Amino acid sequence: MNVRKFTASTSRGAWSLVREALGPDAVILSNRTVADGVEILALAGEDMAALAEPVVEKTISETTLAAFSPKHTLTHAQPAPLAIPAPAPVSASVLQPVPAALTQSAIGEINPSELHDVMKEIRSMRGMLEMQLAELAWTDQHKREPAKSSVLREMLAAGFSASLSRYLIERMPAGASKDSGMEWIKTILTRNLATIANENEILEKGGVYALVGPTGVGKTTTTAKLAARCVMRHGPGKLALITTDGYRIGGYEQLRIYGKILGVMVHSVKDEADLRIALDELKGKHTVLIDTVGVSQRDQMVAEQIAMLSGAGSQVKRLLCLNATSTGETLNEVVRSYMGDGLAGCILTKLDEAATIGSALDVVIRQKLNLYYVANGQRVPEDLHVANQQYLVDRAFKLKRETAPFQFNDAEIPLVMANTARAMNDKSLREVILG
Ligand SMILES: Nc1nc2c(ncn2[C@@H]2O[C@H](COP(=O)(O)OP(=O)(O)OP(=O)(O)O)[C@@H](O)[C@H]2O)c(=O)[nH]1
Numbered sequence: 063m064n065v066r067k068f069t070a071s072t073s074r075g076a077w078s079l080v081r082e083a084l085g086p087d088a089v090i091l092s093n094r095t096v097a098d099g100v101e102i103l104a105l106a107g108e109d110m111a112a113l114a115e116p117v118v119e120k121t122i123s124e125t126t127l128a129a130f131s132p133k134h135t136l137t138h139a140q141p142a143p144l145a146i147p148a149p150a151p152v153s154a155s156v157l158q159p160v161p162a163a164l165t166q167s168a169i170g171e172i173n174p175s176e177l178h179d180v181m182k183e184i185r186s187m188r189g190m191l192e193m194q195l196a197e198l199a200w201t202d203q204h205k206r207e208p209a210k211s212s213v214l215r216e217m218l219a220a221g222f223s224a225s226l227s228r229y230l231i232e233r234m235p236a237g238a239s240k241d242s243g244m245e246w247i248k249t250i251l252t253r254n255l256a257t258i259a260n261e262n263e264i265l266e267k268g269g270v271y272a273l274v275g276p277t278g279v280g281k282t283t284t285t286a287k288l289a290a291r292c293v294m295r296h297g298p299g300k301l302a303l304i305t306t307d308g309y310r311i312g313g314y315e316q317l318r319i320y321g322k323i324l325g326v327m328v329h330s331v332k333d334e335a336d337l338r339i340a341l342d343e344l345k346g347k348h349t350v351l352i353d354t355v356g357v358s359q360r361d362q363m364v365a366e367q368i369a370m371l372s373g374a375g376s377q378v379k380r381l382l383c384l385n386a387t388s389t390g391e392t393l394n395e396v397v398r399s400y401m402g403d404g405l406a407g408c409i410l411t412k413l414d415e416a417a418t419i420g421s422a423l424d425v426v427i428r429q430k431l432n433l434y435y436v437a438n439g440q441r442v443p444e445d446l447h448v449a450n451q452q453y454l455v456d457r458a459f460k461l462k463r464e465t466a467p468f469q470f471n472d473a474e475i476p477l478v479m480a481n482t483a484r485a486m487n488d489k490s491l492r493e494v495i496l497g
């Protein structure tokens with residue numbers, strides 16, 4: 063552990079020295095006024111991490127402690143060197159001093175649960191230190207650059223994640239006003255939101271598309287909306303509908319009724335073999351839309367469904383329906399679970415019911431999904447629109463009064479940002495295009 067001392071005439075000067083020498087993850091241990099200014103004691107982030115890393119604890123408890131457990135306790139009759147198993151590949155600097163420092167009486171006193179408690183305490187201390195550091199940093203930032211703080215507050219209120227917000231705010235041009243800062247943020251978000259250029263991507267190209275997603279997100283309704291658009295463009299003969307929702311009461315019926323209205327046959331399949339036969343029969347169709355049965359992202363059936371669709375012969379493109387009213391955490395989980403070997407894209411549904419849509423856009427941006435359509439109501443076929451980046455980003459920042467109780471005030475923002483430091487290296491953030 064390498065604690066270092068930094069002294070400067072002002073706190074800001076001392077802070078800069080710390081950041082320069084130890085980087086942005088430095089952990090401040092103390093901060094006090096001395097005769098010639100301000101003195102800060104700090105530790106590099108990785109030193110702190112090494113100290114609190116669970117692997118260290120695990121190794122200590124599994125190897126070193128095994129040697130120190132009562133059955134290995136040394137006696138005078140057995141003055142042999144400590145029987146410590148070969149060290150695992152972990153921070154030797156942390157482990158090496160342990161045996162030397164332990165006297166025989168200390169050995170008897172240590173037990174794994176005490177060590178576990180100590181490590182837990184160290185981790186919670188680290189959390190507190192990071193929190194305080196972040197708090198100081200963001201309070202300072204608010205004073206120095208109030209425009210950045212205002213833009214940050216807008217992003218959080220719109221539902222964007224704290225980590226994406228921080229990543230962009232830190233890269234926002236210095237000295238920008240709130241308005242120009244907001245414009246910059248909107249431009250970056252728009253640039254990073256991938257959408258189809260126009261409907262021809264699906265309506266003219268055709269192909270086999272499966273709408274997948276958790277229960278009740280609007281797969282069947284969206285399939286019907288898409289089917290209506292296909293029929294309007296090419297007539298009913300070029301389209302076929304398939305449902306894998308054959309066993310639920312009313313599952314098949316729901317799509318069959320839409321099919322009847324449009325004059326399109328609806329085929330029901332129950333497994334991969336069935337689907338393969340159906341797709342073979344429907345080879346001549348310009349477009350085939352498959353409505354799938356809803357599966358929770360936490361259900362292992364998601365993997366089975368992906369396997370069924372990928373193994374069915376023809377190239378089935380999966381479009382994931384994401385409910386815009388879900389939280390960012392849930393949507394992230396949904397995407398991870400449904401990603402499989404790659405999604406063709408996604409459709410945001412229930413936009414009309416969502417008070418904020420920042421979290422949904424955040425997930426689409428970070429997961430690099432191609433956004434095909436947005437659905438904003440129950441009406442078939444009217445409530446389906448080709449995704450428009452600019453409209454969606456603008457809409458994200460048009461807040462309703464009802465969201466006010468959930469917005470953060472200036473004093474709370476440092477707390478919200480406190481946990482974002484470690485997320486700054488996230489690959490999904492580093493890939494955000496800035497210029
Ligand atoms: N407000 C609103 N309601 C929608 C939208 N899309 C679908 N719905 C409604 O959401 C409910 C569920 O829609 P479905 O299409 O049956 O959803 P699903 O994903 O097929 O559901 P499962 O097959 O049960 O998983 C229905 O009442 C739809 O009318 C939308 O964009 N906005």
Ligand SMILES: [Mg+2]
Binds near residue numbers: 281282307356
């Ligand atoms: Mg359905």
